[in-house]
Amino acid sequence: MSRTGKVLYVIVCAAGSAVGVGRLVTMAQERGWAVQVVTTPAALDFVDVDELEKQTGRPVRSRYRRPDEPKPPRADAIIVAPATYNTVNKFAQGIADTYALGLLAEAPGLGIPVVVLPFVNSALANRVPFRHSVEQLRAEGVRVLLGQGESEPRSPGSGGADDRPWKLALAEMDRLTDTP
Numbered sequence: 001m002s003r004t005g006k007v008l009y010v011i012v013c014a015a016g017s018a019v020g021v022g023r024l025v026t027m028a029q030e031r032g033w034a035v036q037v038v039t040t041p042a043a044l045d046f047v048d049v050d051e052l053e054k055q056t057g058r059p060v061r062s063r064y065r066r067p068d069e070p071k072p073p074r075a076d077a078i079i080v081a082p083a084t085y086n087t088v089n090k091f092a093q094g095i096a097d098t099y100a101l102g103l104l105a106e107a108p109g110l111g112i113p114v115v116v117l118p119f120v121n122s123a124l125a126n127r128v129p130f131r132h133s134v135e136q137l138r139a140e141g142v143r144v145l146l147g148q149g150e151s152e153p154r155s156p157g158s159g160g161a162d163d164r165p166w167k168l169a170l171a172e173m174d175r176l177t178d179t180p
Ligand SMILES: Cc1cc2nc3c(=O)[nH]c(=O)nc-3n(C[C@H](O)[C@H](O)[C@H](O)COP(=O)(O)O)c2cc1C
Pocket: 012, 013, 014, 015, 016, 017, 040, 041, 042, 043, 083, 084, 085, 086, 087, 098, 119, 120, 121, 155, 156, 157, 158
């Protein structure tokens, strides 16, 4: 699909690498996406909200709108990056107790392409619940980027300056959304 005017939601969870998510936003914009950043409530402490709002020209959203607030534009595609152990497991189980998870809960049913880039250390990535979550999400058509080089599980808090994981997520979204 042509990305011009299409809205990519970047859902940011509370992992150390969230500090570098501005780079993902920049690279997505260079590809023609309009970017809407959504954070989990916990991730608000990990990002520079002012900077992201300046970059995207849109408010960073971390909670459901009040009934009197206007509806935000619908997502044409969603990248969850960085995705935490917590949010991956909740997404797989259909839990919707944050705005970010509420968006994710509906996405497969709405046919919205979703790419998930977990940043999870090996102690957590090897847990049976996490492995089941990844399998369940993949069975629903969600692309979970595990075991693909740069998105290998890593230690919590291990930086955000490396662009390679963000590139990997965008390349996967290209594959999902590009029409031949
Ligand atoms: C400095 C710091 C770095 C963290 N990094 C990670 C991480 O890389 N991956 C992860 O799954 N959890 C990480 N956590 C734990 C999550 O923040 C915690 O599980 C939180 O409840 C996740 O909430 P969320 O999924 O709603 O964003 C980190 C916590 C701290 C304090």
